[in-house]
Amino acid sequence: MGDIANTLAIKRWWQFRQNKSVWADFLKAKYCPRMHPVGKKWQPGNSQAWKHLLWARDKSEYCIQWNINSGSCSFWWDNWTKTGPLAHTWSSFINKNNYRAKVQDFIVNQRWNAHKIYKAIPSQLALHIMSIEIGNEDTEDYAIWSPTEDGNYSNSSSWNLIRKNRYVDNFINKIWHKAIPFKMPFICWRMFSSKLPFPRAWNNANASTQDRIYCVCCHDPQLESMQYVMVEGKAADCLWKAMGGPLGLIHQHSPIRSIFSNWWNTKPENKIHILMLQATPVLICWEIWKSWTSCKYGDKNKFYHYKMVNQLLMRRGQMYAKKVESLRHKIRCNPVHWEKPATGMVKLNTDGSFFTNTRKAGIGGVVRDEARDLIFAFSVLVNCSSNNQAEAAAVNYGINW
Template structure:
């Protein structure tokens, strides 16, 4: 019920003006965390202008319309009216106040404890289609002929083995002769037993095996997924494509998938395209930690050193630059930092160099060592080829102008 009012709007509607349709009324004058609990039968038939005058509570109106046991609580509630600002909905389930479907879903969903089989089924470097296939197989959601039995139809034979069995998920992925030979080929090298276990338990045996390094952990997680994926491809190729089942082809495809995964995850290692050589190499891998001393070296007498850097929040995105000038004793001469608007990391690095050299000119330092942490900037200043990026031409022009009346050295830290 609208009674008319002056001041900011406290009614949420879908549009502005006479065409708006009221869909939610929020009476801020009486809203608090327990308002609905304290007054569950109260009808919202009033507007804040009735209860407030000049930003203060109207005690007379409150005594007339509000429950007496709630007047004190209402008076203790401070309302900060900002009449110059429009009303804005705030989503309390997120830190930003903005609505998101994920936060709404998380507030109403019933969560269960995470399990290893659910966690290991998915990996950012394993193709989604492979993980989804395993997820479906474990939950019995694949369209095998065993489903026909629920309609009273005799299920057909499998499409992979020479001495066929029933076309079930367990037979296709685990207990069938074809599947056993594929599993044994990869499991023997890893020291994993392949005795008669349900598919879920056998996969968990792989995932519970102790790993020696990150590459070993990755193949223990990915190989069962790739085996199931290629067993299913072999089954469908036979049933729908007319191809003959081939153990050698399935082994090679599993090996190829594993090889590609390792190339993406560890591109700096040359991986062999053969399973036993590959696993031997993985067993011999170890995490090599290198320690490099990074220190600031003092400039020679009569020289100063300037260190500059630039960065972007995103690339491209908001960029900024900073730098510091010190003398031979390491004493601070000048430091600067400034935002630069929008751009890329390289642009920020270039601007930082230009700003630093400009300060050296203004302070009349003629012997300057420029030290940067960008190899691109350092190489651009030393070379005269045209393969460098366009933003670096500006930096080179600036340093050339500076070098006409000064001495300078460049180093990359």
């Protein structure tokens, strides 16, 4: 919402600079009676609306460029050189006699007054100004919005001008899935952001024995850390192997991020397999987290490995059942039609059948020309021992005819 409000503030500044409304004339008369708006500073007592407008000026004024016609724009404060207002880079050349100068003061007979320009500004800038084309003297100078190709203002261009593009972590985005309850990937997001309440600083080598915290997931407690509880502990090792073993995934004591990547980078076979590879690591971390919090803050005193495995299988089964129910058979219809032979040729179509119980076989076929006219047809009982022999006998009979 803040970016939207700032975008509209830039739009108001653009309208203000165009000077095509009573509102713009009122603001200039109230806040800038003796000073150009580009050089005006906010002062105590000015309204918040004017303060926000000046913020928009600082963000967008360099995007407002002026095309020279009659030279009515400000020489020092308007961006008519396409390099920014001259007052921002050459303020030392401004004095009380020329700070209100207009561009038309440096134009004589639709040409630049070289002598006056070289006297007012440095020579390297004067060369650039002399190369600027002068338009029709009967037309007022007009502003263009440089971020767009046609020079007209658009909210989308100012939005792109001020919005803050945040870094998108595609790895984090993969933990979210519509088939997984929100609370489960949310815990994984906190885990990858190091925002779970696992001790880090206290379990270092310099900490005393009393200050160290030991895990509750093993019969032989070890120093507690997120890596140990989620990956290396007895309970975690049991869950990762039980869920990944049938899928051909070997559990290693790698960083948790690498384990997730190993699951997600496995080549899937179908849509159910895709869901299984994406969701199972999230479910495993959820079960470990739930048991850890029950032992840490609840009434449990140990992890029940087999119960955790059963819970995982049940959750995964429910998820896959919903996915399977949403699948629909894809019906494909392949049209089959008879294609006529080339001119001067005929086509033979045959078929054969064999009944295993009665050991009887029958063959049949038709012959047609390029006009689809029937030339010959046959239906004959034969002696065969299989369906393939019946098919071959039908072709042989038609060819010999």
